[in-house]
Amino acid sequence: MNLEGIRVVELTHWVAGPVAGQILGEWGADVIHVERAGVGDVTRTNGPFYKGESLYYRVFNRDKRSVTLDITKPEGLETILKMIEKSDVFLTNYRVAFLEKCGLTYEKIKERNPKIIACYISGFGLYGRYKDKKALDMVMQSMSGLMDCTGDPDGHPQKIGTIIGDYIGGYQAALGISIALLGRERTGKGQLVDIAITDALICGLEWRIPEYRLTGKTTERTGNRRPTVAPCNLYKTKDSYIYIAAASQKMFEKLSELIGDERLHSPEFANNTLRVQNVEKLDAIVSEWLKDKTRAEALDMVEKAGVPNGPLLSPADLANDDYVDEKGVVFEIDDPVLGKIPTMGTPIKMGSGYRTNHIAPPTLGQHNHEVYEEYLGWDAAKVDEMKKAGII
Numbered sequence: 001m002n003l004e005g006i007r008v009v010e011l012t013h014w015v016a017g018p019v020a021g022q023i024l025g026e027w028g029a030d031v032i033h034v035e036r037a038g039v040g041d042v043t044r045t046n047g048p049f050y051k052g053e054s055l056y057y058r059v060f061n062r063d064k065r066s067v068t069l070d071i072t073k074p075e076g077l078e079t080i081l082k083m084i085e086k087s088d089v090f091l092t093n094y095r096v097a098f099l100e101k102c103g104l105t106y107e108k109i110k111e112r113n114p115k116i117i118a119c120y121i122s123g124f125g126l127y128g129r130y131k132d133k134k135a136l137d138m139v140m141q142s143m144s145g146l147m148d149c150t151g152d153p154d155g156h157p158q159k160i161g162t163i164i165g166d167y168i169g170g171y172q173a174a175l176g177i178s179i180a181l182l183g184r185e186r187t188g189k190g191q192l193v194d195i196a197i198t199d200a201l202i203c204g205l206e207w208r209i210p211e212y213r214l215t216g217k218t219t220e221r222t223g224n225r226r227p228t229v230a231p232c233n234l235y236k237t238k239d240s241y242i243y244i245a246a247a248s249q250k251m252f253e254k255l256s257e258l259i260g261d262e263r264l265h266s267p268e269f270a271n272n273t274l275r276v277q278n279v280e281k282l283d284a285i286v287s288e289w290l291k292d293k294t295r296a297e298a299l300d301m302v303e304k305a306g307v308p309n310g311p312l313l314s315p316a317d318l319a320n321d322d323y324v325d326e327k328g329v330v331f332e333i334d335d336p337v338l339g340k341i342p343t344m345g346t347p348i349k350m351g352s353g354y355r356t357n358h359i360a361p362p363t364l365g366q367h368n369h370e371v372y373e374e375y376l377g378w379d380a381a382k383v384d385e386m387k388k389a390g391i392i
Contacts, residue, residue, distance in 0.1 A: 001028025002353030006181065007087040009034060009080065010064065011071070011104070013041045015137070015163055016121045016197060017093030018060035019170025024089070024177065025063030026346050026355050032371055033061060033362070034080060037070040037392055040364040053337055058361040059344055062333065066362035067371045068392045071102050075391045080104070083375045085112045089177055093121035093169075097132050106192045115190040117180040121173050125196030135198065137163040144201035145208070152223040168204070169197035230275040231255070231282050234312060240295035241312040244286065244302055248272075251307050258305040259289045335360045368392055 006029040010021035018033070018041070025031040035041050046056040070076040084090050090109055092099065099105060099120070106118045120126055123135025141147045141159050151158035176193040184190060202209075212218040219227045226232035229247045246252045249272065256264040263285055268278045275282055290298055295311055302309040313321070324330040328345045335341045343361075346354070372378040372392070386392045 001355055002350070003181075004028040006030065006089065008032065008089040008091055009083050009087045011080065011090070011092040011094060012121075014043060014093065015060055015166035016169035016173065016195075017091060018043075019167060020093075020119070020121065020173035020177070021064055021091055022060055022062055023170065023174040023346065023348070024091075025359065027348075027353055028355055029089070031064035032083070032367075032375075033064045033066045034069050034071075034083075035066055035364060037068040037076075037365075037390060040066075040068070044364065050341070051338060053335075058335065058341070061361040062343055063355055063359045064362070065359065065367035065371055066365055067368050068365040070391050071104070073391055075386070075389070077103055079376070079386075079391070081109065081112050084109050084116060086375055087113070088115075088117060088181065090116055090118045091121075091173065091177070092119070095132070095134065096120070096122060096126055110190060113190070115184060115188065117177055117184060117190055117193065119173050119177050119180075119193040119195065121169050121195040121197065123196065124198050126192075126194045128196075130198075137165045137197075140165045140198045140201060144198045145205050146201045149205065149208070149219075149221060151221050153221050155221075157221070165197045165201050168200050169195055172197075172200050225279065225283075228276065229272055230279045231286050233283055233286075235283075235287055235290050237290050237293055237295045237298050242290075242295055242298050242302070243310050243312065245308040247308065254305045255286075255302070255307045258301060258307070259286070261285055261289065333358050333360050336363055336366070365392070 003024055006024070008021060008024050008029050008031040010017065010031050011034045012018050012021060013035075021031045021033060033041070041057060041061070043057040043060065044054050046054055048055050069079060071080050092104070106120070109116055109118055122131070123140055124130035124133055135143075138159050141164070142157075144165070146165075147157045147159050149157075150160060173193065173195045176195060180191040180193050208218050224234040224243075226245065226247070229245070231252070232245045232247060234241050234243050244255070246255045252269075252272075252275065264282075267274075269275050269282060293301075299309060299311060318324055319330075328349075329347070330342050331345055332340050333343045348354075368387075369380060369383050372383055372386075378386075383392070
C-alpha cells in the first residue's frame, strides 16, 4: 500500500478532518482517530440512523482505529504529544483557539517531533481576520461566494445540496499532507500544512474575482445554465429531465443537425458569444424539440449525435444503479455493530496501493488497549487506570 508505514494521529471531529484521515487510511496509513473521552466524535450522535447507529459517522471514519482521550487534562495532553513523537502526521480540524489553549500548536508539537507533518484544517486558516471564527459548511459556502453563484437568476442564493466544502477541505488536506510527506522524504524536514476551507471554495470561483477587479462586473447566477457556453442546461423531457452541454461550435452543429430546426441556423446563433446572448431563444428551441420525447429516447438520440449529455439522477437512482458498484464508489464492509453495510469508496483510482483489507468504522475507543500498548507501551492495568481517571 502506498502509505503503508505512515502513522497518523488524527484529532478530528465532524467531517473535513475525518475525510482527510479516511483518505490516508484508504491508501494504507495507520490512522488513529483520537476522540473525546466518554463522548466521541460529535457525528456519532448525528442522523441518519440505521438500527440506532449513525450512518453519518460511518461514512467518514472507515480505515482507521479509534482511541479516546481528554486532551484538556495535563495527562491527556502529554499522552497525545507522546503519540505525536512516534508519528509521521498530526491531523486536526479543531478550532485554532481551542488548540492554542490545549497546547497543540505547530510550534509546540514540532518541539516534540521536528519531522512531523502537521495539518490544521479550519474554516479560515491559521492566520487572517477570521482565524478564530466558528464555521460550518453552510457558513463557508455563504462567505466564499459559492452560495451567491448558485440558484436561479431571479431567486435566492442557494447552498449546494451536500457539505461540499468539508469534502473539498478533506481532499485538499490529504493532498497537502501527501506533498509534505514527499518533501520530507527529500529534505528530512517536517512541515506545517494549513488548510482553510473557505479559501478552497473561493479558489473554485473560476474567473469571477479577476473579472470583477478588471471590469467592475461579475458573472451573475444562471441557474442550471453554464454562464459561458450555450446551449448548456437541464431540459425537461416528456417524463423527466436531461442535461445537454453543447460546449463547442462542433457540438452545437451536431445538435443543430439532430434537431433539424432551421431557426438554429439564424445569425444570432452563429457563434458561442451570440448563443450566450440569445440563450432564452436557443433554450426554447431545444425545449420544444424535447417536449414529446421520453428521457430514454432523448438520451439515445443526443448520445448518438456525439453531444455531451446525461440524465438527472437522484441518490435513490444511484443506489439502484450498479454503476456505483462497478466503479467501487460503493462497496460493502463488515461493521462491528451492524454487520454488512454499504459504504462510500474513493474516486481516486491507481494501479496499486489501495487498501483491500478495509477497517470498518470503529466503535468508540475500540482500539484503546492495542494502540496505547503499541505507541506508549501501556499494559492493561495502565489503560484501566487512565480510564478510571477519566483521561481516556
